[in-house]
Structures are given as structure tokens and as C-alpha cells.
Amino acid sequence: SAVISQKPSRDICQRGTSLTIQCQVDSQVTMMFWYRQQPGQSLTLIATANQGSEATYESGFVIDKFPISRPNLTFSTLTVSNMSPEDSSIYLCSVGWGANTEAFFGQGTRLTVV
């Protein structure tokens, strides 16, 4: 397993601003992912964070809106850019070690855009 520290845990932001969410893992991991969970709904994968290269985005998500960094095997950031109220959601960092294995999640960042 892994201990995943995600910061901030919550924030209230003005529309048009950007927020960067950090995800720190206590051990090296193969895979890191970012999810969005809108109120009362399931998880939607935003992107896979690739160490040393550009993230792989899912359909409907673009780098300009959700830039991601992963400088090493234990750390990643997700930025939510030019926010609007529709971006209000929980953002979750997740890690894994290989095919068909379980994923572990951070506590999530609860974002409210006003």
C-alpha cells in the first residue's frame, strides 16, 4: 500500500483563477492518475501523469485546462486553470503499481468555485 498526501484538502476560489493541487506519495509508484468526482457521482479519469513526459488525457480533458506535472516517481500536481463554477468538484489523486493491481487514493481536494 501507500500513504498519499494530497493538498489542499479543500478550497474556495474565485472564477477565472487557477488552483494547483499537490499529490505526494511515501514510496515510488509506477502509475499516478487524476480523477474528478462531481457531487453524488462516480469517478471520471482526467489523465494519467507520466514521469518525465506529458500526461495522457482522457477524452473531454485538455492540457490547457488541466496541466499536470510529474517530475519524479513520488510527486505530481494538477492545475485547474481559468476556473468556472462548473469546475466545482472533488479532485482525487490515485496511484498504482502495475496491470490488474489495486489503486490507492488520496483524501481528495474539495474545490468550490464562486
Next chain:
Amino acid sequence: GDSVTQMEGPVTLSEEAFLTINCTYTATGYPSLFWYVQYPGEGLQLLLKATKADDKGSNKGFEATYRKETTSFHLEKGSVQVSDSAVYFCALSIGNQFYFGTGTSLTVIP
């Protein structure tokens, strides 16, 4: 494609009642199956897992059996407690892809 279909909620039970949350899956290969639990204001925690057919995952009184013939992974608990109130997600992993069900909200009343 690969997917997970999960019983709709919300589910409300009295304490000590029997719980079943249905989950079926579609997969082109041989997935691993999971149940995750999300308590209010928290991230997802792995509850149990099964990696091959006929495996039974269990944890904290919860059980689920990987049934390949019915492509199911139903979650059960014999006697629920108020502290089990949470949202439960069925999930499958195949290759490096993860697929989640829509989640089932469980409320247990004293």
C-alpha cells in the same frame, strides 16, 4: 468495451440487517475486481479485492466472490452497523485501466 454496472441506490437498512450490493462487469480479458468505500468527506479506500475467478475477497465482515460464469462481484455483509454508512464503489482493473461503477450510497439507521 470494459465496464462495471452497479446497483442503484440509495440503500437504507436498519442496524444488523443483511446487506447485498450487486455488481456485474463486462471485460474482454481477465480483470481484477475491487470494492472501494468512501466515507463522507474522504477519498476512496480499498475494501476488498479478488484477482481471479472463484476468489473470495473479505474485510471488516464484508465479502465478495469473483463469479466468472455470471460476471458478478456482489458485496455482502451479514450484519451492518451504523459506521458502515458510506458510498460503495465496485471497480475492475484490466491492464493499466480502471473502471468504476456509479457508486451505491448506504445509510444504516440505529
